[in-house]
Structures are given as C-alpha cells and as structure tokens.
Amino acid sequence: MKRLNTVLKEDGVRTDLILLIRTILATSKEIAFRVGQGELAGVLGSTMNENIQGEVQKKLDIIANQLLKDILLDDSSVRTVASEEEDHAVGGHPEGTFIVAFDPLDGSSNIDVNGQIGTIFTIYLARDDVPFDSDEQFNQPGVSQVCAGYVLYGPSSLLVMTTGGPTRCYTLDSTHGGYLLTNPQLQIPSQSREFAVNMANYRYWDEPTQVYFDKLLYTSESFEKSSIRWNAAMVGDVHRILCRGGLFLYPQDKRVGNDNGKIRLLYEANPLAMLVENAGGKATSRGARILDITPDDLHQRVPVTLGSIEPVDYFNNSALS
Structure with missing residues (x-):
C-alpha cells in the first residue's frame, strides 16, 4: 500500500x-x-x-x-x-x-x-x-x-x-x-435507495418536501425497499454515501433561524460537496450547485441535497419545482 x-x-x-x-x-x-x-x-x-x-x-x-x-x-x-x-x-x-x-x-x-x-x-x-x-x-x-x-x-x-x-x-x-x-478512487453509484435525513424534522418542512417523503416512504413503487440511514453526524452519513451511494438531505424548515437549514457552507457543505462531486456524485442547495456559492458570512448556512445523481435530481425536480 x-x-x-x-x-x-x-x-x-x-x-x-x-x-x-x-x-x-x-x-x-x-x-x-x-x-x-x-x-x-x-x-x-x-x-x-x-x-x-x-x-x-x-x-x-x-x-x-x-x-x-x-x-x-x-x-x-x-x-x-x-x-x-x-x-x-x-x-x-x-x-x-x-x-x-x-x-x-x-x-x-x-x-x-x-x-x-x-x-x-x-x-x-x-x-x-x-x-x-x-x-x-x-x-x-x-x-x-x-x-x-x-x-x-x-x-x-x-x-x-x-x-x-x-x-x-x-x-x-x-x-x-x-x-x-x-x-484509490471512491465512486458513488448513480442510483441508490438509501437516504439519510432527520425525519424528526418532518413536521417543520414545507409541503413539497413533506410530499416527497410521503411518496418515498409510503406510496411510490419506484422507491420500494428504500432504507433510511441516519448517524446524526454529516461526516458519517456522507462517508456511507461515498462508499455505497445514497442521498443526504438537510432541507430548510419553518423554525426561526432554520430558513437555510443547519449545515455550514464553509465548514461542512463545501468540503463534502467537493469530495462527493470528485467521486461522481452531485451536491446542491435549493437546486443550485453548492460549489458555485460564494459565502458572505463565515458561518453561513445552506440547505443541502447531495449524493447519487439520480435521487438528487429526483428530489430537486419534485420537491423544488
């Protein structure tokens, strides 16, 4: 080695x-x-x-x-x-x-x-x-x-x-x-039915995001056998995705101060987005590429959707359209 x-x-x-x-x-x-x-x-x-x-x-x-x-x-x-x-x-x-x-x-x-x-x-x-x-x-x-x-x-x-x-x-x-x-080269599969999200925040999400997860969990045959994986540590959830594929989400919600979610652009979203993209995945915030965002504050937060290309695109096209 x-x-x-x-x-x-x-x-x-x-x-x-x-x-x-x-x-x-x-x-x-x-x-x-x-x-x-x-x-x-x-x-x-x-x-x-x-x-x-x-x-x-x-x-x-x-x-x-x-x-x-x-x-x-x-x-x-x-x-x-x-x-x-x-x-x-x-x-x-x-x-x-x-x-x-x-x-x-x-x-x-x-x-x-x-x-x-x-x-x-x-x-x-x-x-x-x-x-x-x-x-x-x-x-x-x-x-x-x-x-x-x-x-x-x-x-x-x-x-x-x-x-x-x-x-x-x-x-x-x-x-x-x-x-x-x-x-020597991590490669994220383009498709995966694993996802990482804090479902306890469901009550605070906007309706399109809630509807997306209603389909994901209960009604859509295309998501049959989907599995949730949540470590309560973004670094651990993203590592699983880099190794196995999947979708990580931390959307904005209705609570005061959470209109941009909780993930810090500088310390978490940017470095992990670079790792995901260079492993063949996709990393977005409200549908836009995370790596193109210029921060205006040291502790700026952004909503995050990243991982395998197909589920990232599906979320962006269904919950954000």
Whole structure:
C-alpha cells in the first residue's frame, strides 16, 4: 500500500500544500488517540459554554479545536484559520500562502455514546485583496478549494481527501503512525435507495418536501425497499454515501433561524460537496450547485441535497419545482 506522501507527489501536489496537509493530519492522529481513550482520558461530557452556533460545547470539541488551531497558527504557510467553534477568523502569518477552515469534531453529540464523529477540513489559497486576518479571506466559492477532506474516527480512522483529482480513502496505520492508501478512487453509484435525513424534522418542512417523503416512504413503487440511514453526524452519513451511494438531505424548515437549514457552507457543505462531486456524485442547495456559492458570512448556512445523481435530481425536480 502506498503512503499518503507518495500519492500526493504522484498527483503533482505542490510541496508546500503537502506539508500543510501533513500538519493537519498530525493533529488528527492526536485527536484519534483522545477519541479512542474516551472516558479514560477524561474528555467526555459537556462544558457550560456555547459556541457561535448556539450549541453546547463538548470537552472534546474544545480540545480538538485548540489542537488544530495551535498547530496551524504555528505553520508559516498559514495566513488565516477559521473554525466552526470560533466567532471570527484568526490571523496567522501575514505572508502565508494558504487559509484553512475546519470543523474540529462534526457530530459531537455522538461523542458520549461512542458514535461516529469526524474532523472536516478545507484549504484555499489566501487572498491578497483583504487583510490577512479578515473573515473576508474565506469569501470564496467552493470551486476555489485546493484541498478538502475529513478524518472519520471509528473502528479504524479513515482519511477521505481530494486535492482536485479523485476522492481517495486512506486508513491510519496505528503501528507506523501514517495514512496508507486503501481505496484509490471512491465512486458513488448513480442510483441508490438509501437516504439519510432527520425525519424528526418532518413536521417543520414545507409541503413539497413533506410530499416527497410521503411518496418515498409510503406510496411510490419506484422507491420500494428504500432504507433510511441516519448517524446524526454529516461526516458519517456522507462517508456511507461515498462508499455505497445514497442521498443526504438537510432541507430548510419553518423554525426561526432554520430558513437555510443547519449545515455550514464553509465548514461542512463545501468540503463534502467537493469530495462527493470528485467521486461522481452531485451536491446542491435549493437546486443550485453548492460549489458555485460564494459565502458572505463565515458561518453561513445552506440547505443541502447531495449524493447519487439520480435521487438528487429526483428530489430537486419534485420537491423544488
């Protein structure tokens, strides 16, 4: 099996980007160790604080965020970082080449029950037309990403990443401490009858979305034997789709503050959309391509429909038309 460094060099990835990716992954190994220790390391449970999203922070959320922030700000190639857990962007090195955004632990509600969680990250080239420590550094569409990936912590720790080419999967070799290539090109089937959605939100959806799911679950023969899969962690749901196909949805709803859903464009939707598209799938928001959206806020949210091409198109054509 090939090591990560070898694969990136063969893909023609520039050296400074390779070094930055390795910096991020060095931290992921530390997070993977803390996750594996669980209660033994005293990292479970919640704090008394809320993040910018209004969510109660878990202890491991704070630890992972600080580990990533510290190591990235120490890297001279990093101009600015942004975290789902921080109010604003944090300036690093004014002459740095790259900016990095991350969700330190997606699915953190699963931490205390030993469920799926993961670290999502995305890298862009820094902008010279705005201050180095400005939130505006990240006002770039997803198509401008030079790298997107996540590390899924579980029975094995998996890295899924693209640097513009194929979406590849690597497995952390705990013996030697490196990521080894285990699937050189993930490919999402164009058809699938699996879907991931929080059905508890059905009561808040608009009527076309409700009708779509009424057909999906009860009346349409074309959806016979459809299966719901819901991990309560987008990173886990999307990983299943990358491996097996399917449809992930988090639509907007009628609750105050949820008119754009709950998925963050910068930290979740953009990097996962890039991974899905580069694996032959489709990623949309209200029918438009996610990667073409230019954010105007660091914590902007968007409705998300992504996965296998056929069910994505079917949802967009039926529930959004």
